[in-house]
Amino acid sequence: METSKNLIVSNVAEIELVYKTNVKASERPKIASSKDANTILLENWNSDKIEFVEQFKVMYLNRGNHVIGIVDISTGGIAGTYVDIRVVYAGALKANACAIIVAHNHPSGVLKASEQDKTLTRELKKAGEILKIQLLDHLIVTSEGYFSFRDEGLL
Structure with a gap:
């Protein structure tokens, strides 16, 4: 019985x-x-992409x-990329951040928010409110x- 208990413990990952x-x-x-945010983001954006x-x-x-710091969350295709809200805030929690600014590019050059962009923003805001x-x-x-x-005025 004791051996089994030790085996289980040894198979658990340590989280630091x-x-x-x-x-x-x-x-x-x-x-x-x-x-200011745009300037810093562009300095950290791959101009080839x-x-x-x-x-x-x-x-x-x-x-x-x-x-x-700035973290790359995802890279997609021409028309979109997937954003996992948990990954966005996992980084924030690990860095002990008090606030975030998110950004994505439109390869088309169109500077207009899509409905998907607006929905994602609402979801990110709601998650952030819960986490303070x-x-x-x-x-x-x-x-x-x-x-x-x-x-x-969309945020």
Whole structure:
């Protein structure tokens, strides 16, 4: 009986909650507007893919709206990409983020939110409210401009 119990325990994965950074807090950029967020996101976007395939990224922020990090959540095809809300917030929880800004590109260059974009934004906002992690904005980015859900009153 005892051997069986030990076997079960040894087959359980250890989960460690750790956040490591090599960037000093004073060196992290601060987000004060959608323009700031767009600038930083574009600096971290592969310019070879922005007009090719749709990608979804998340910017994690601390309480002072300083960028903790940016994570690529998914890459899809020409017309869309799948976003798992659990993955978006798993990163936020691990980084101890207080807020997030999400972004995706439209390879077509169209700076207009689709119904799917609006639905996803509502779902992300609702999940964030439960976790006490604020969704500050959802940007649609292209090589020639951006669309902000916050600026357009959709968030």
